[in-house]
Amino acid sequence: MKKKLFFLTFLICFFGCDIVSDQDSLNIAKYGDTYLSEKQFVNMMDGVKKEDSILRANSVINNWAIEKILTERAELNLNEAKLQKIGSLVKEYKSSLLSEAYLEALINSTINLEIDSVEIQTFYEKNKALFKLNDDIFKLAFIELPLDFSDTYQIRSKIRRFKTEDKFFLDSISYKFKNSTLNNDKWITKKELREEFPFINNYSYKSLKNYNFFQFKDSLSLYLIKIIELVENGEISPINHVLPTLEYMSLNKRKKELMLSIKSEILRDALQNKKLEIF
Structure with a gap:
């Protein structure tokens, strides 16, 4: 109450x-x-x-x-004609909502959601022009060292070279670093790079690209950045960078094909059962 x-x-x-x-x-x-x-x-x-x-x-x-x-x-x-027109619109809208909801339920209960790597690869190869980059993208290795680190020269040399044995060594002593990323398979854009490392300006960005390496020291740390892979603006994106988009496009394509198939099937059934007659 x-x-x-x-x-x-x-x-x-x-x-x-x-x-x-x-x-x-x-x-x-x-x-x-x-x-x-x-x-x-x-x-x-x-x-x-x-x-x-x-x-x-x-x-x-x-x-x-x-x-x-x-x-x-x-x-x-309201006059009768107006009321009839509104009633007709309401019926059409209700019919549209019901049919779309049922069709969506049929699609969702039938569609195969498994990712087909062959299908994804084929779609990517046929549509590469759609995946032209509008920004540089990178895979990076990164180490942040304390200023009193005992052997900065060795760490700098190994991250610049970054061969398998260097990576293994750096990984084995990474507990000594203030921060590090040595096994990064994620692509990042130029914008994301500058957000993650605010000290990178236009000049240092060019230096990083030219030498695949850049270091920066402030009052707290020494930062070492190594480019592992670079794909530049205007080039075709690597497939793993656009994989979520490819998966979405593939799923959307399946949904459209399945929707056409379901519509054809229900129309055929209605004709065969003589519930639908076309004069």
């Missing part, structure tokens, strides 16, 4: 829109034979901040009442 009274405190009702206060009904208001239930009201108030709740509650109830009043008067005052 307290909850009911809390809701009703906010109600500003119109003439003909009555407060329903019986405990069993769980309604907030009624207009004619139409009720605004407590459940509907709570859903309409979802996400409203506490400080805005009074104004929002008044608005929700008043708007509900206005809609019901206008609907009733429209049905009484």
Whole structure:
């Protein structure tokens, strides 16, 4: 009952829109034979901040009442042709929603969601022009050393060369580093690079690209950055960089093909069962 009274405190009702206060009904208001239930009201108030709740509650109830009043008067005052046109649009919209929902349910229950690597590779090869880069992308190795590190020269030499034995050595002593990334298969863009390393300006970016290496020292650390792989702006993206896009495109292609197949099948069945006749 307290909850009911809390809701009703906010109600500003119109003439003909009555407060329903019986405990069993769980309604907030009624207009004619139409009720605004407590459940509907709570859903309409979802996400409203506490400080805005009074104004929002008044608005929700008043708007509900206005809609019901206008609907009733429209049905009484609009001409028959207009009402028929609206009714036809409502039926078409309902039919469209139902058919789309059912078709989507059929597709989702039937479609194969497994990733086919051969299909992905074939799609990539046929559509490479779609995957031309508009930014440089990199795979990097990175080490952050404390300024008092005992053998900076050795670490610098090994990350610059970064052969298998160098990588193994660096990985074995990585616990001594302040931070490091030595096994990074992720591609990052130029924008992401500069966000991760704010000290890289236009000049140092060119230096990094020219020498595949850059170092920077501030008051806290020495930063060593090594380019493992680089693909430049305007070149075709590596397949693993665009794999999520390829997977999405492949799935979307399957959905379209399956949708056409389902539509053809239901049409054929309707014709065979003589539920559909075309004159």
